Amino acid sequence: MTEKQELEYEKDTFAQEKFYADETLELSEEDEVENSKIEAVRLVVPITDDPTLPAITFRFWVLSLFFGIIGSVITQFYYYRVAVGYFSIYFVNLASYVLGTGMAKILPKGQVTIGTYSMSLNPGPFNIKEHCLIGIAVSTASSSAYAIDILSATDLFLSHRINAFGSIVLIITTQCLGYGMAGTLRKYLVYPAEMVWWGNLVQVVFYNAIHNTDEFKTKKMIRGWSYMKYFWVFCGGAFIWEFLPQFLAPMFNFFSWICWIKPLDMNMWGIFSTLSGGGVLGLSFDWTSIGGNTMWLPLASQLCNYGGVILGYWIILPIMWVMNTWEIKRFQYPLTPTLFYGNGSVFHVQDYLNPDYSLDEELYESGPPAMMTPMYALGFFYSFVSLAGCIIHVICFNGKDIMKSWKMAVGSKEDDIHNKLMKVYPEVPQLWYAVFYIIMLGLSIMVCEVYDLQLTWWGMIVAGILGWALTIPIGAMTAITGFGPGLNVITELVCGYMLPGKPIANMTFKCYGYMASYQCMTLLADLKLGIYMKIPPRAMFISQFWGTIVGGVFNYVTMIAIINSQREVLTSLQGDPAGLWTGANPKIFWGSAQIYGALGPQRMFSSDGNYGFVFYGFLVGAIIPIFLWALSKKWPNVKWQNFNVAIIAGGMGAYPNGYITGVVGSVIVAFIWQFWLFRYHKNWWSKYTFILSAALDTGAAFTGLFIFIFLSGGVSEKLVVNAPSWWANYIAFDPNYNALANGGYLGIDRCGSTGLWESGNPYQ
Template identity: 90%
Template sequence: MTEKQELEYDKGLYAEEKAYAGDTLELNEEDEVENSKIEAVRLVVPITDEPSLQAITFRFWVLSLFFGVIGSVITQFYYYRVAVGYFSIYFVNLASYALGTGMAKILPKSQLTIGGYSMSLNPGPFNIKEHCLIGIAVSTASSSAYAIDILSATDLFLNHRINAFGSIVLIITTQCLGYGMAGTLRKYLVYPAEMVWWGNLVQVVFYNAIHNTDEFKTKKMVRGWSYMKYFWIFCGGAFVWEFIPQFLGPMFNFLSWPCWIKPFDMNMWGIFSTLTGGGVLGLSLDWTSIGGATMWLPLASQLCNYGGVILGYWIILPIMWVKNTWEIKKFVYPLTPTLFYGNGSVFHVQDYLNPDYSLNDELYDAGPPATMTPMYALGFFYSFVALAGCVTHVICFHGKDILRNWKMAVGSKDDDIHNKLMKVYPEVPQLWYAAFYLVMLGLSIMVCEVYELQLTWWGMIVAGIIGWILTIPIGAMTAITGFGPGLNVITELICGYMLPGKPIANMTFKCYGYMASYQCMTLLADLKLGIYMKIPPRAMFVSQFWGTLIGGVFNYVTMIAIINSEREVLTSLQGDPAGLWTGASPKVFWGSAQIYGALGPQRMFSTDGDYSFVYYGFLVGAVIPIILWGLSKKWPNVSWEKFNITIIAGGMSAYPNGYITGIVGSIIIAFIWQFWLFRYHKNWWSKYTFILSAALDTGAAFTGLFIFIFLSGGISEKLLVNAPSWWANYIAFDPNYNETANGGYMGIDRCGSTGLWDSGNPYQ
C-alpha cells in the first residue's frame, strides 16, 4: 500500500469512526490533511493542539510529589523481590485524574507566592497537559536508580555503607548526567517521524480517552461502552485475577510443568526450572510476566527477542547441561552470577581485598583462580554481540536516514507535522543543557573523590565520552524497534583494563557510563511524548528533573530499610525459602564487579582460559548486519533489516537480568495482536489495543500495590498477612523453616530437591 493509499484509508476510517485519522478538522473530498508518515502514529496521535492550556500548575507539584514518593518506594521494594512487579503509570494516570479534577472543584483561586514566583492554586479545569506532565514526573521517579546497585552491593557484600548525603548525590548525578546529552541529540532521535518511541503511543491513547478529547467523544466500544467504562471493566478483571499468581498461588507465576514429570531429576531441574534453569516450555499466568507491550511492539522486534530467548535457554543451555559442557553441573545452578573455584566451591573475593577494597594481587595469585559459570560467560559474549550489532545495524540500515534527518531536525519543509505544531512553544536553550551537564559532571567527580569510590576524575571523563559516542546508534534502534542494548558490559570491560583490581571503581564507571546513555534516552522518549501531547519543552525539562530528585531520595530510604531487615536472605546463596525476597540483582552487579573490577578481564578472559571466546562477540555482532545488508541489496524485496542480531542477542542474555518466564504467553499474545489482528482486523486493533493494554497493566499494578500496602506489611508489620499454604503456595524445605515447610522442592516452581535426588545430586 502506497503512502497516498494509506492516507485515503485513514480518511475512510475517520469517516467511519470519527477518531483515528487523528484530525478534528472537517474533512471533505478535496482536503488532504497532513499527518505522520508512520501508520501507527497516524492511527492514534491527534494533530490538534490548545496552546492556552497551562502545564506547570500547583496541582502538578502536589500530585507529582505524592505519587512520585509512592512509586519510588514500591519500585525499590520490588527490586529485592522474587516476583517482579512494577508501579504502573496507568494507576498514576487514573488516580491523579480523580484527585486533579477534585482539586479543581474545591481549591480556591487565590495566588500562592514563594519568593518571586507566583502561581494560582486553581488555574481552572484539570487539563490533559498538566495530567501528562504529572505522569512523566512520576514515571521518572518510579524507577530503581542504577546507583542503587552500587550502594546495595557495597553494603551487602563489603559491609561498606556510604553516608546518606553521598549516596543521594551519587544517585542523582548518575540519573541526571544524560539529560545534558539529550539537548544535542534531540535533533536526531526525537524530531524525525521515524523515531517513534513506541511506548508513548499507548499513553497518548490513554490520556486522550480519559480527558474525552474531540477524537474520543463519539468513540464507542463493544456493547456501546465508553472508552473509560471499557477500561475499568478489564482493569477490574485483571485486578481480581492477579491476586492468584501474585499472592494466593505464586506457583502460577512459575509453571514449570515439564519438570513435574521427574521433579527430582537433575537434568529436568536444570533444563525446565523457571527459577534456576532454562525454563523450557514454562508457562506463567501472571500478566506482569507478559505485559501489555506484547500487544503493540513491532512483531519483528518481538520475534527476534523471543527467538533469542529460545535459542539461548531452550536450545543452547539444555545441550550444555546434558553434555556437561565446561563442567557446567559442578557449579550447582546453571544460571547464577556467583563466582567459584575450579572444584565448584564458592569464591569469596572479600578474602583477597586490601583495606581500601582493591585486590591484593600477591594474595590472590598465590591461591587457586576463580572462575564463572559457563552461562554467565556466554551472557557477556551475547552482550558484546548486541552492542557491536547495534552500531553496525544502524549504520547499514538507518545511516542514510539519520543523515537525511539532519536537515529535517532543523526545520526543513519536510518537517514532521507534530514538530510543526510544537513551534509555538519556546525551546529549551542549548545553553541550559550544556550548563546542566557541566554541573552534574562536576558533582559526579566530587562524589567519586570525596567518598573514595576508586574512580579517578579522568576515568569519569572517559565514562562520559563512551555515553556520547554510543547513544546515537542505541537510541536510534530503541526509538525505531522498541529494543536496544545497554552499555553496562562494555563500560565495565573498558574500566577493567583501565583500573584493574578496583571493584568499586568498576561499578561506578559502569553506572555513570551506562546511565548517561540510558537516562538520555529516557528524556528523549519523554520529549517525544511531549511532542505527541504538545507539551511545552521547558515544562518537560522541569518535570523530568523534579521526578529525578524525588526518586533519588526515596529509592535510598527504601533501600536502607530493606537491607537492614532482610540482609541475611539477600546475601544467601540459596535465597529465600519462602520465595519472596531475592538479592539476585545486587548479586549480578557484584559478580560483574568481581570479574571485571577486582580480578580483571585479563585474568577472567585470558587466552589460555575457557572463556577467551567472549571477545569474538564483537566480531560476530559487527559482521552479521553487514551480511544482511548485502543480502538486502541482492534481494531487496525481503525485509532483511527486521532480522536484528542485536535484539536476538538481547534475548539470549535475558538472564541474569530476569527470570525466563512468560515467553510462551508473550509469543501467543504477540501473534494474536501484532500478526492476526493488526493485519486482518486493523480497525479493531486501532480501537481496542492500546486501551486494553493499559487496562490490564493497570489492574495488575493495582493488585501489586494493594498487596504491598495491606498484605505484605508495606506500611506496618501489623498488616502482614501470610497466604494460606496449599499446593500452589508452599515453602520449600530449609533447616531454618522446618516448622513451616510443606514441600521438598528446591523452588516454588516444584523443581529440584532439597534432599534426595533421583539422579545427579548437585551437592555431592
C-alpha cells in the same frame, strides 16, 4: 462500506475534528490532510492542539510529589522481590485524574507566591497537559536508580555503607548526567517521524480517552461502552485475577509443568525449572510476566527477542546441561552470577581485598583462580554481540535516516506534522542543557573523590565520552524497534582495563557511563511524548528533573529499610525458600564487579584462559548485519532489516538471574495482536489494543500495590499476612528457613531437591 473504506473514513474524520472546540489551534487546509508517515502514529495520535492550556500548575507540584514518593518506594521494593512487578503509570494517571479534578472543584482561585515566583492555586479545569506532566514526573521518579546497585552491593557484600548525603548525590548525578546530552541528540532521535518511541502511543490513547477529547467522544467500544468504561471493566478483572499468581498461588507464575514428571532429577530441573533453570516450555499466568507491550511492540522485534530467548535457554542451555559442557553441573545452578573455585565451592572476593577494597594481587595469585558458570560467561559473549550488532545494524539500515535528520537539524524545510504544531512553544535553549551537564559532571567528580569510590576524575570523563559515543545508535534502535542494548557490559570492560583491581571504581564507572546513555534516552522518549501531546518543552524539562530528585531520595530510604530487615535472605546463595525476596539484582551487579573490577578482564578473559572467546562477540555482532545488508541489496523485496542480531543476542542474554517466565504467553499474545489482528482486523486493533494494554497493566499493578501495602507489611509489620499453604503455594512458613520450608523441593515451582537428587548429579 469495506474495511479499507472505514479506515480511510476514520482517518479523515480524525484529522478534521477539533480538539477542544473553541480554543483549538486552527490548521490550514493544507495541514488538514497531512499526517505522520508512521501508520500506528496516524491511527492514534491527534494532529490538533490547544496552546492556551496551562502545564506547570500548583496541582502538578502537589500530585507529582505525592505519587512520585509512592512510585519510587514501590519500584524499589520490587527490586528485591522474586516476582517481577512495577508501579504502573496508568494507576497514577487514573488516581491523579480523580484528585486533580477534585482539586479543580474545591481549591480557591487565589495565588501562591514563593519569592518572586507566583502561580494560581486553581487555574481552571484539570487539563490534559498538566495531567501528562504529572505522569512524566512520576514515571521518572518511579524507577530504581542504577546507583542503588552500587549502594546495595557495597552494603551487602562489603559491609560498607556510604552516608546518606553521599548516597543521594550519587543517585541524582547518575540519573541526571544524561539529561544534558538530550539537548543535542533530540534533533536526531526525537524530531524525525521514524523515531516513534513505541511506549508513548499507549500513553497518548490513555490520556485522550480519560479526558474524553473530541476525537474519542465519537468512538464507542463493545456494547456501546465508552473508552473509560471499557478500561475499568478489564482493569478490574485483571486486579482480581492477579491475586492468584502474585499472592495466593505463586506457582502459577512459575508453572514448570514438564519438570513435575521427575521433579527430583537434576537434568529435568536444570532444563525445565522456570525459577532456577532454562524454563523450557514453562508457563506463567501472571500478566506482569507477559506485559501489555507484547500487544503493540513491532512483531519483528518481538520475534527476534523471544527467538533469542528460545535459542539461548531452550536449546543451548539444555544441550550444555545434559552434556555437562565445561562441567556446568559442578556450579550448583545453571544460571547464577556467583563466582566459584574449580571444585564448585563459592569464591568470595572479599577474602582477597585490601582495606581500601582493591585486589591483593599477590594473595589472589597464590590460590586457585575464580571461575564463572558457563552460561554466565556466554552472557558476556551475547552482550558484546548485541552491542556491536546494534552499532553496525543502525549504520547499515538506518544510516540514511540519521543523515536525513542531520540535514533537517541544519535547516531543511521538511518536518513532521507534530513538530510543526510544536513551533508555537519556546524550545529549551542548548545553553540550559550545557550548563546542566557541566554542573552534574562536577558533582559526579566530587562524589567520587570525597567518598572514595575509586574512580578518578579522568575516569569520570572517559565514562561520559563513552555514553556520548554510543547513545545515537542505541537510541535510534530503541526508538524504531522498541529494543536496544545497554552500555553496562562495555563500560565495565573499559574500566576493567583502565583501573584493574578496583571493584568499586568499576561499578561506579559502569553506572555513570551506562546511565548517561539510559537517562538521555528516557528524556528523549518523554520529549517525543511531549510532541505527541503538544507539551511545552520547558515544562517537560522541569517535570523530568523534579521527578528525578523525588525518586532518588525515596529510592535510598526504601533500600536502607529493606537491607536492614532482609540482609540474610538477600545475601544467601539459596535465596528465600518462600520465593518472595531475592538478592539477584545486587548479586549480578557485584558478580560483574568482581570479574571486571577486582580480578580484571586481563585475568578473566585472557586469550589462553577459559573465557577468551567472549571477545569474539564483537566480531560476530559486526559481521552479521553487514551480511544481512548485502542480502538486502541482492534481494530488496525481503525485509532483511527485521533480522536484528542485536535484539536476538539481547534475548539470548536476557536472564542471568534465571527467572525465565512468560515466554510462551508473550509469544502467543504477540502473534494474536501484532500478526492476526493488526494484519486482518486493523480497525479493531487501533480501537482496542492500547486501551486494553493499559487496563491489564494497571490492574496487575493495582494488585501489586495492594499486596505491598496491606499484605506484605509495606505500611507496618503488623499488616503482614501469609497466604494459605496449599498445593499451588506449598510453603510451610518457617522463620528459620530450613530445608523443609518448601516441602523438600528446591523452589516454589516444585522442581529440584533440597536434599539428595534421584539422578542426574555427577558430583553427589
